[in-house]
Amino acid sequence: MVTLTESIAIRLSFQFLLVTMKILEAQSAQLVNYEVYQHLLELRKSEQALEPEKRPPRNLKTVVTELIEYLEAAPSPLGSKPYPYKDDTMSKLFFKLREFKLTKAEILMIVNLRPTKPESLNTIVEEFETRFPDEDVQQRIVDVIVEALGSPDGNAERQAMTDDANQARQDAQDAIDRGDDDHDMANGA
Amino acid sequence: MFILTKIADLVQIEPKHFSPFKPGYQALADNINAKYANKVIQKIGHCICLYDILASSDGLIGSGTGLVNVNVEFRLIVFRPFKGEVMIGRISSATVDGIYLRTHFFEDIWVPKGNLPEGSYYSPHEGCWVWKTGDAELFFDTQETVRFRVDEEDWHDQTPISAQPPSNEDDFAVKEKDVPYKIIATMEDAGLGPCLWWDGDDPMEEDA
Missing domain, CATH: 2.40.50.140 (Nucleic acid-binding proteins)
Structure with a gap:
């Protein structure tokens, strides 16, 4: 049964679609990149099972494709081989990092960026040198991270970053050339 | 870098999307994604996609259009890096x-x-x-x-x-x-x- 007020409310909402949105909780949780990545892969898999005309909206497809690309691009650990994350990786890592009293934000960045030397930790952890003046402790944190997440293949990673940059520059140049050469191409054809 | 945001919204499903071939969940999910994916909500962040649906009401059909109106509570994955990240x-x-x-x-x-x-x-x-x-x-x-x-x-x-x-x-x-x-x-x-x-x-x- 739809009451009169309800039906008025429904009709009003046809006109003011956006107004129907209500934020219940601006931030109910934080996700690490790994969780988002897993969700996107599952989403993509379930999409491919559908018939073309039932595939989800295009704006979703765009952002999912781009985000997966981003999460796999070097130096993200999600794109490195062997794949560093397993189901129990996080809980193990959190457990072992507990003794160092890092903040939640710092642990989040450690999981996402995988710093594997004290200098990289220094960028992520606030007041790193003051809080962990002992170099042995610094090294212990790094060892815990490497043990849980592995360490990157530095050469391959740098090569991938250089290649990506060159490719992007090439694409940009091609786009400019195409724009400029419209006339020539027309003549050539 | 990513957060979950809990939102309540009225989702309107067109009759053509309400078929035995497309389960109700999929129709809701598509609708929510079409509205939010890759878009910015002020002071919340850049929405990525639906994470999960927490609750939904019975569908009500309004007069005149045949649209099925469902009140849905769901969570979105949102890109919103914190300060200092x-x-x-x-x-x-x-x-x-x-x-x-x-x-x-x-x-x-x-x-x-x-x-x-x-x-x-x-x-x-x-x-x-x-x-x-x-x-x-x-x-x-x-x-x-x-x-x-x-x-x-x-x-x-x-x-x-x-x-x-x-x-x-x-x-x-x-x-x-x-x-x-x-x-x-x-x-x-x-x-x-x-x-x-x-x-x-x-x-x-x-x-x-």
């Missing part, structure tokens, strides 16, 4: 005032020149920023992968305020430049800037 991005372009960064899915990251390391200058010849440290000159080349720290957020509500056209052309120009959600970043500290500067001398690789 270190992230990876790419240099998309440089001007005298600073450097524009982007990620594959988000383009509006701005590093003003004050947030570059001391001793940096803009080289008009190369079209990029250069960090002069001692004798070495390090280049912020375009398309280079960089690490940056989130410093501030800049929100601009895109909702039209009035139906009146802007009184002069300057107003119009300014309005067009404002993006709904911009991240102001810094690359001033050690370890920030192009990853290749910092990741080179890894002692663990030398051992290997």
Whole structure:
């Protein structure tokens, strides 16, 4: 049964679609990149099972494709081989990092960026040198991270970053050339 | 970098989407994604996609249209890096005032020149920023992968305020430049800037 007020409310909402949105909780949780990545892969898999005309909206497809690309691009650990994350990786890592009293934000960045030397930790952890003046402790944190997440293949990673940059520059140049050469191409054809 | 945001919304499903071939959940999910995916909600962030549906009401059919109205509570994955978060991005372009960064899915990251390391200058010849440290000159080349720290957020509500056209052309120009959600970043500290500067001398690789 739809009451009169309800039906008025429904009709009003046809006109003011956006107004129907209500934020219940601006931030109910934080996700690490790994969780988002897993969700996107599952989403993509379930999409491919559908018939073309039932595939989800295009704006979703765009952002999912781009985000997966981003999460796999070097130096993200999600794109490195062997794949560093397993189901129990996080809980193990959190457990072992507990003794160092890092903040939640710092642990989040450690999981996402995988710093594997004290200098990289220094960028992520606030007041790193003051809080962990002992170099042995610094090294212990790094060892815990490497043990849980592995360490990157530095050469391959740098090569991938250089290649990506060159490719992007090439694409940009091609786009400019195409724009400029419209006339020539027309003549050539 | 990513958060979950809990939202309640009225979802309207068109009759053509209500078929035995497309389960009800899929119809709701598609509807929510079509409305939110890849869009900015002010003060919340850049929405990625639906995470899960927590609750939904019975569908009510309004008079006249045949649309099925369902009240849904759901959670979205939202891109909203916290202040101080270190992230990876790419240099998309440089001007005298600073450097524009982007990620594959988000383009509006701005590093003003004050947030570059001391001793940096803009080289008009190369079209990029250069960090002069001692004798070495390090280049912020375009398309280079960089690490940056989130410093501030800049929100601009895109909702039209009035139906009146802007009184002069300057107003119009300014309005067009404002993006709904911009991240102001810094690359001033050690370890920030192009990853290749910092990741080179890894002692663990030398051992290997």
